[in-house]
Amino acid sequence: GAIVAPPDAVTAVAIGHKLGLPKRLMSILTGESLVNDAAALSLFAIAISQIASTHSFIENPLALFGYSAVVGPLVGLVIGFATLWIRRHLDNPALETVQGFVVPFAAFIGAEHIHSSGVLAVVIAGFVVGSGSLRAGYQTRLQERYLWHSVDVLLEAFVFAYIGLQMRFIIDDLRAAKESLVHIAWASVLVLVVVLAIRPICVFLMFGRAAVSRRIDAAVNLETPANPRRAARSGEKRKKPSRWAGKIDGRPLTWQESTVVAWTGMRGVVTLAAASGIPATVAGGGDFPERSAIIAIAFVVTIGTIGIQATTLPWMIARLHLHNEAEERYDYEQTKLAEKIADRASAGVLAEFRAAPPDGLDAETVAVIDATVARQSHDAEEMPDPEKHNRRTDAFIKLYLDVLAAQRAALVADRDEGKIEDEAVRAMLERLDLQEASLSARMESRL
Known part of the structure; x- marks a missing residue:
């Protein structure tokens, strides 16, 4: 479950940019990918440590997950604010740009060194440094903008190349393990169907719940007589907006936008990398159970979601008329x-x-x-x-x-x-x- 859980926003974002998907949807897709990847990979690491019987200083898996989920972001906060503090004392755009490039590696290694979630640390450090970039020098911002754009292009190319290159190794592993291709095929189809179905179900359940909640709130506001004192107090409170109000778009999603979000659950390189990261042996020296089968299923799910969802997504976007005046x-x-x-x-x-x-x-x-x-x-x-x-x-x-x-x-x-x-x-x-x-x-x- 943890292996096939994280969606890969690379394909969806690439298609969205090409077809002019609304910026709000692009932000949702990229943002959920960051959080989901971090949570799924943290669960994956804990599951592997339990199955492979590797040593962990916290034996309880729930306690270990809680530790990773709390300490990892704290490490990211420390690395992020330390980066901003160092930048305030630097006057060299080249050094600041290089420092920003090193931050993800420093956050990941630092968090993993104390047995917490390196992925969560990277995500939080990126948030902190990104929010502080508005106060950096103009040369640093321009250089970082072009640097990370180039890195994005390279990573996108690597993602699709990696998926294609993995096929030969997966087939060789299945042959070496003497797995039944028929059983693998049926298991892969079953997991693929579950992956394709569960995201739309969850998205539309949340969409329906939000719509019902808005209707109830509207009905309550209409039926409840206004209290002048309460209205005056609420008016005073609204005079000063929250500092997060400009960063959070509170407008509800339309059913067309929810449909696109529901159909952009393609899996990608994160799923394949997680499957490939399964150790070959357990602590006792025996082979990891069903390793080749898990990798093959992950590969089929990745190719299946890309082949089905990515190929139909442009048609769906065009048919839904997401052009929002x-x-x-x-x-x-x-x-x-x-x-x-x-x-x-x-x-x-x-x-x-x-x-x-x-x-x-x-x-x-x-x-x-x-x-x-x-x-x-x-x-x-x-x-x-x-x-x-x-x-x-x-x-x-x-x-x-x-x-x-x-x-x-x-x-x-x-x-x-x-x-x-x-x-x-x-x-x-x-x-x-x-x-x-x-x-x-x-x-x-x-x-």
């Missing part, structure tokens, strides 16, 4: 809100500049710099010539860097207060990073 309008509004926040921060810095300009600049120069920076916040090509007007250029550069810093600080502050979505903030920060990179390149051309 309301979501597109919401995303557009979030983008405009990010621009509004950045413009407001820019206006504040420019007002301070006009009120107290640097010494040595006349009123005309101040007006030119002010207008140029104001336009620059919207047009990255509007730059002063770095070879001319050195004093004006220096004032422009300082002012524009102050504007960028104020815009970033305002965006992050509003994100933390739950006033704007995290994704819109990251998109706006990418624009600001590219603008600062363009400015830095022109500054370097003066040297």
Whole structure:
């Protein structure tokens, strides 16, 4: 069960990107893959330790799982916050990027060294470092963005190559173990059917439960007379949104979206890697029971889910018409809100500049710099010539860097207060990073 439990989001995300799947569904698929993989692999490790009779400092499997589930994330938190602390004392984008690349390995090895869940440690460390990346330098963010994109492409290619390369070894193992191919085939089909059926059942049960709960809440709110004092208190509480409000999309899934989520349970390299990780022998020296059969079943389930679900998913997405104008309008509004926040921060810095300009600049120069920076916040090509007007250029550069810093600080502050979505903030920060990179390149051309 633990071997075939974790879904592989690589195929679903690849198809979703190609067909324009809503971003919220993409986030659900990638997020559930992280959590499910961590939980399933932790259970798998505990089950293997019990079957193979390997030594464990906690003999009770439930206690061992609880220890792994608690200590692993704690290790991830320590590694993540230590990484952010080190980054605050570094001023080298290359070192910060390399450090970010090493974090998953450090978290995994550190957690496994104390017999806890390395996968959970990696997930939590990634969350911590990712949330703190908004406060890193623009060069670090740009470098990490392209680095991890390249790593994603390599891992996606490795996943499908690994699946294909495993077939020959699985067949050889079955022949060596003299397993009945008919029995293996029937067992594989049975497990495949269960895997294909159980996810839609669970998804639609949760969808139905959520729909019923919303209807009950609506009925209760209509039937219950309003209490003025309670309404006033609740209104006061709503004035300050939760800091997580901008990071959590509370909109309910439609039945079309739930259908796609239910049908994106493809298994992949995690299932095959877990099956291949079964030890060949147990503690007494005997062969691990039914090892080759388990690996073969895992392979059939992986190929079956990819062959059935991945091939029909594009047709399903097209038939369900997931094009959501309301979501597109919401995303557009979030983008405009990010621009509004950045413009407001820019206006504040420019007002301070006009009120107290640097010494040595006349009123005309101040007006030119002010207008140029104001336009620059919207047009990255509007730059002063770095070879001319050195004093004006220096004032422009300082002012524009102050504007960028104020815009970033305002965006992050509003994100933390739950006033704007995290994704819109990251998109706006990418624009600001590219603008600062363009400015830095022109500054370097003066040297």
